[in-house]
Amino acid sequence: MKAIQLNQFTTNLDELAVIDTDIPTPGKGQVLVKMLFSAINPSDLNYIRGDYQSALNRLIWNRDNDLAMPFFQPGNQHPHPQLPYTPGGEGVGIVVANGGGLLARQLQGKRVAISAGPPMGTWQEYTVVDAKKAVAVPTAISDEQAAMLLINPLSSYGMLTDVLKVKKGRWLLQSGGASALGKMIIKMCLQFGVNTISIVRRDDQIAELREIGANEVISLQGCEDNNLYSHVQQQVHQITAGKGVDYGLDCIGGAMLEAMLPCLTLNGKMLVYGTLAKADAQVFSRDLMMPCASIHGFFAGNWLAQKTLLQKIYLLRGMKKMALAGCFETTIDSIYAIDEIHQALQSSIKSGKAGKVLIKFS
Template identity: 40%
Template structure:
C-alpha cells in the first residue's frame, strides 16, 4: 500500500513524500479500515512545518527534554519522523481484530479520527473502535471525511466549554473559515448570537448566508466600535480566535464583564500583545483549546454523548463543510499547497478511490 509520510520538517513541503509500505494486520483490539477520503487541515501543516514541536518545546514540562510531549504526564509524545499525518477521514471496515465484535463493525462505513504517527493519509488504517463512528447512508463521503475535527471543535467550544446560551453574543475571527461557519450555524440552531470578523467585502459577499448574525469587515470597519454598536455598549460574553496576532488583541478587547475567550489557532501569528487590564478590569478569562487534549480529558460517557450529538447534527446538514477540491494520494503535496491558498473558502480532500 502507499502512505504519505513526513520525512523531516520543512516549510517548503520538501519533507513530504509518498512511500510504499507493507500493510499491517490489525491488533486484536483494532479495526482495519480501507480509506476512501481524508481531510487536509491546518493541523497537518503544523506537523509538516514543525510548528507543533516548536510550540511544545516552550512548555514547562518539556524544558530541557529531548522528546516533547503534548501532556504533562508525558503520555502523548510528539511523533518522531518519519510519520503519517492526517487527522480524520472516511473509510470501510474490511477486517476486525479477534477481540472486536465483527458483527457490529465489518463492512460498515465509518468516520475515523487518527493523527501522526499513524494518521489517515494512507490507503489502509488500523484504529480502535473508539476512533470510529458508524455513518448513516444519507451522509456523503465528502461530509463524512470532515465530520470529526471541525464540527466537533465548533460543538465542543460553544456547547461544552463556553456553554453558550440563547441571547449570548459570541465574537469570532476568521469568520469565513469552516469552524466559524459551523459556529454560526450552531448559533442559529441553539439561539446564541454570533458576530463574524472577515477580512474584506469580497469575503463577506462570497459567504453571505453562512456567516454570523452580524458581520464586521476588518479592512473597512473598526472592530471595537462595531461590537459596541451591536451589543448596545456591553461587549460580547464570549469570543473565539484562530488567527492570533493583532486580531486576537482586538478580539480580547471586546469582551464584556466576566467574558470568556478561547484561542484555538494561529493562522496569522503565534503570539500577540496582551493588555493585562483587558482581563483584570473585566474579570474576563482567556483560555486555550486543543481538540485532542479536550477529548482525552473527557469520560467515555461524555465523549460518546458529544459524538452522538455531532452525528445527529451532521446528518441534518447543519454542520455542512464546503469542499473546494479533491486530490489523489500521489498529489498530496499539491493538496497541501492548495489548502494554504489565500482566498480559499472550502476544504481540501485526499481521494483514495482512483
C-alpha cells in the first residue's frame, strides 16, 4: 500500500515521502480501515514541524526525560510518537478487518470516521486504529464531510460547552473567524443564544460569516500588528457598549492574543487553542488581575484523555444534536490524490483558501 512518511521534523513540506509499505494488521480491540478520504488540519503541520514535541519538552514532567510525555502519569507507555511516522489525524474509511473484541467486531464492514494520528496516521491507504476511536457514519453524511467529522467538531463543541461553559446572552470574541472551526463556533453559538464577534483577515470574508449567523465581524484588512490592540479594542468597545466580552477563543497567539485579552469583561475567560502566528504573546498581568479574568489552554488530546466513558458518550450526544442542526458542515477547498501530497500540503497553507483540503484514496 501507499503511505506518507515523515523521516525528520521539517518546515519543508516537500520532504515528506510517498512510500510503499505493508498493510498493517489490527490487534485485539483494533480495526483495519481502508481509507476513503483524509483531511489536512493545522495540527498535522504541528506534527510535521515537531512543534508538539518541542512544546512537550518544555513541560515540567518531561524535565530530564528522553521521551516527550503528553501528561504526567507514571508508567504511561504512550509518549509523543518517534520518527519515522505517518501523519494524519482524522479521516473516513471502511472497516475491512478487525482484531477481535466486541466493539471491533461490531464495526466490521461499516463506514467509519476515525481519530488517529502518528505513528499510525490517516495519510495512507490502510490504517489501524483502536475501535473506540472509530465512529460509524450515518448514510446521510457524505464521505468528504465524514473525513472532517471529528477533530474540529469535537474541539469546538468541547471548548464551548465543557471548558468555557457558555451561557445564553453573553458575548464571545474569537480570532480565526473564517476558519472551518471558527465557522462551527459561530453556528453553535447561534444555537446556544451566544453573541459572537469574529475577527477575520479580509473584508471579503465578512459577508459569508454574516450569512451563517455571525452577530459582528471585525476585519483586520490594512491593520498592522502594532495597531492591532487599538483596532480590536475600539471595535469591541463599540459593539458591547463598553462592557467587553465574557469569552475569548484564540487560535493565533502573538499580537492577536495581546489584543484580545484586554477585551475581557469582569470574570471573563480566554481560551487559547492554537499558535498560528508562531510568535509568543506578551501577557500583561494586570489585564487578568483587574477584571479577575482567566486564561486557559486547550489541547484536544489531553482534554479528552481526562474524560470518562460516560462523559464521552454525553459529548457525542451533544455533538449529534449540533450536527443535525448543520453546525459542522465544512466547505472543501480542494481534493488531491495521495501521490499529490506535496501539492495538497501547499494548498492547505495558502492564504485565502476557500476551505479544507482533503486527500482522496483510490
